[in-house]
Amino acid sequence: MSGYAWRITAEGKAEQVPVAGALTCGAPFVWVHLTTNADHAQTWLRDEAQLPAYVVDALTAGETRPRCEKMGDSAFVNLRGRTDEEVGSSDVLASIRIWAAKGRVVSVTRKHLVAMGDVVAEMKAGELRDPGDLIAAFATAITEDLDPVVADLGDWLDDCEQGLRTDRVFELRRGVTKVRSEAITYRRFLNPQRTALERLAALPGDWLADDDRAHLAAAADRAARMAEEVEAIRERAALMHEALTDLRAEQLDQRSLVIAIVAMVFLPLTFITGLYGMNVKGLPYADEPWAFDAVMGMCAAVAAGVTIYFLRRHWFRG
CATH class of the missing domain: 3.30.460.20 (CorA soluble domain-like)
Known part of the structure; x- marks a missing residue:
């Protein structure tokens, strides 16, 4: 003590x-x-x-x-x-x-x-x-x-x-x-x-x-x-x-929105590339030398169109 x-x-x-x-x-x-x-x-x-x-x-x-x-x-x-x-x-x-x-x-x-x-x-x-x-x-x-x-x-x-x-x-x-x-x-x-x-x-x-x-x-x-x-x-x-x-929830929503927009932009591009990636006969212009450039240009046009649509709808601002 x-x-x-x-x-x-x-x-x-x-x-x-x-x-x-x-x-x-x-x-x-x-x-x-x-x-x-x-x-x-x-x-x-x-x-x-x-x-x-x-x-x-x-x-x-x-x-x-x-x-x-x-x-x-x-x-x-x-x-x-x-x-x-x-x-x-x-x-x-x-x-x-x-x-x-x-x-x-x-x-x-x-x-x-x-x-x-x-x-x-x-x-x-x-x-x-x-x-x-x-x-x-x-x-x-x-x-x-x-x-x-x-x-x-x-x-x-x-x-x-x-x-x-x-x-x-x-x-x-x-x-x-x-x-x-x-x-x-x-x-x-x-x-x-x-x-x-x-x-x-x-x-x-x-x-x-x-x-x-x-x-x-x-x-x-x-x-x-x-x-x-x-x-x-x-x-x-x-x-x-x-x-x-x-x-924190708002931060997650913003990130989820960005991911969703990116997915929406690439969704039609995935469809086009998947379609032309099929190993079958009869694809249009498959034997043309300029076909690849045409497909790439079409993909770029689709991506730009989808992006412009989202910008006008103000999706990027949440």
């Missing part, structure tokens, strides 16, 4: 302390963070932190979704944020599980969160003085980290719409499919995350100050805006995919 612990002293200074014994050090505020597997975390949470079994199960659950639950005088919060470690294609966000009570916070992650560095920096600077400050910092850092990622998805679709050409159909279709998949995945977690933050901001308890509730509400609003944006991106990606499909 690995992790670290921070405490805020009575003088308001932040100090990093060993995980062992951190919750019983008597400091006004202590934060213990564990980066571990479920078995080791359960042992520490049960034996040293002495948390109830239902809290231990929530902190070490394998499958999680963003949520918030009141547990007596404490609260459990599950949030999702970006990670720089390898993740599955259907689960691109890593979870952080937080148990908070007055003066104490225990958090557990299995994968490193990108937003963790900002939160630790604020803690080191002594800016986080209670559980409400810490959870609000997590919510703000996670949403600020996700915001430019969601914006990049929209910008990529803008570039696709401006560069929509027949010679880029396959390239754009692969990119649009990827953007749509990512938007669906982000939407899957952003909506419940917004609900969790809103519920946390409304929880009763003196360990959440008014400014903490305001920060949580702002993070919930930002999560709601991102959820709406990824929904718009998903719909735009679907429309873009349909447009690319139509463009």
Whole structure:
């Protein structure tokens, strides 16, 4: 098991302390963070932190979704944020599980969160003085980290719409499919995350100050805006995919039309050459020296006539 612990002293200074014994050090505020597997975390949470079994199960659950639950005088919060470690294609966000009570916070992650560095920096600077400050910092850092990622998805679709050409159909279709998949995945977690933050901001308890509730509400609003944006991106990606499909179908129709016209031009020529290619007696002018030139001239005249007909009918324009 690995992790670290921070405490805020009575003088308001932040100090990093060993995980062992951190919750019983008597400091006004202590934060213990564990980066571990479920078995080791359960042992520490049960034996040293002495948390109830239902809290231990929530902190070490394998499958999680963003949520918030009141547990007596404490609260459990599950949030999702970006990670720089390898993740599955259907689960691109890593979870952080937080148990908070007055003066104490225990958090557990299995994968490193990108937003963790900002939160630790604020803690080191002594800016986080209670559980409400810490959870609000997590919510703000996670949403600020996700915001430019969601914006990049929209910008990529803008570039696709401006560069929509027949010679880029396959390239754009692969990119649009990827953007749509990512938007669906982000939407899957952003909506419940917004609900969790809103519920946390409304929880009763003196360990959440008014400014903490305001920060949580702002993070919930930002999560709601991102959820709406990824929904718009998903719909735009679907429309873009349909447009690319139509463009590809139009491209195939144009090529099929060209093939059909070429076949129509050569069809009468094939008939003439096939007729004069028969090895039978009685073909007109078969023994004349100018017969070959006459047949070639007739073929050229027929081909020109068919081509002129198609040009006047504007078939070459589709």
